[in-house]
Amino acid sequence: MAAVTLLEARGLTHRFGGLTAVRGVDFDLQQGECHALIGPNGAGKTTLVSLLSGRLPVQTGAIRFAGQDITRLPAHRRVRRGIAYTFQITSVYAGLSVAENAGLAIQSRGGAEAEVSAALARVGLQDLAETRAGALSYGHQRLLEVAMGLALHPRLLILDEPTQGLAAGEIGRFKDLVAGLTPEITVLLIEHNMEVVMDLARRITVLNFGEVLATGTPGAIRANAAVQAAYLGG
Numbered sequence: 001m002a003a004v005t006l007l008e009a010r011g012l013t014h015r016f017g018g019l020t021a022v023r024g025v026d027f028d029l030q031q032g033e034c035h036a037l038i039g040p041n042g043a044g045k046t047t048l049v050s051l052l053s054g055r056l057p058v059q060t061g062a063i064r065f066a067g068q069d070i071t072r073l074p075a076h077r078r079v080r081r082g083i084a085y086t087f088q089i090t091s092v093y094a095g096l097s098v099a100e101n102a103g104l105a106i107q108s109r110g111g112a113e114a115e116v117s118a119a120l121a122r123v124g125l126q127d128l129a130e131t132r133a134g135a136l137s138y139g140h141q142r143l144l145e146v147a148m149g150l151a152l153h154p155r156l157l158i159l160d161e162p163t164q165g166l167a168a169g170e171i172g173r174f175k176d177l178v179a180g181l182t183p184e185i186t187v188l189l190i191e192h193n194m195e196v197v198m199d200l201a202r203r204i205t206v207l208n209f210g211e212v213l214a215t216g217t218p219g220a221i222r223a224n225a226a227v228q229a230a231y232l233g234g
């Protein structure tokens, strides 16, 4: 089956003062894939997804999503087009219950209160619906963020280091959750845990010093000598 391009970025460059965090990046997401973005600390991963989600304004380059130019759209309008970035869109309100948090995300796109239990069940948080979000374990808070991202009915869900701070047992559960999202939802995953990346991603892009070092299947990335030298280690 021919791949359909959902997102296409061309020539993205982003400078913070004198520091070029992202340099001439071309980046494609195919509809329905799970695509991982990896690379050493400071490689520009968060900057790149911030440009894609609209959290940072595009200085140079262009972004198309679902065939339309979104380069100048602010973040909230990109959310409406179907781009959800958990880091930004779904900050959890510690004083509200799990269900109330999910309800806010659902309301923000005009959805009905009745969707809350299904949204929580999808990530396995239904039994904690009445718990104050601030009292959740770190792992459960991450799952709530994902539930809130999904409540926006995104076409693209961007997850920024979702397994950071999760216990080993929670990582397995998280992998199952993400694996079940595609191909209905396209997933872009920034992740340092290589086991998670290799298990979930259909394609991987490696950033190094703000530039794309390689893009390919997990097998091709693992075998790439430049990637091994820069990131995966010997």
Ligand SMILES: Nc1ncnc2c1ncn2[C@@H]1O[C@H](COP(=O)(O)OP(=O)(O)OP(=O)(O)O)[C@@H](O)[C@H]1O
Binding pocket: 016, 019, 020, 021, 039, 040, 041, 042, 043, 044, 045, 046, 047, 048
């Ligand atoms: N708001 C900012 N102001 C100045 N410099 C920044 C800012 N945000 C990021 N940087 C710098 O840009 C570079 C890329 O950072 P970025 O956070 O995008 O990397 P990353 O690959 O996501 O790193 P990590 O894996 O550590 O999260 C780094 O040198 C960082 O210090």
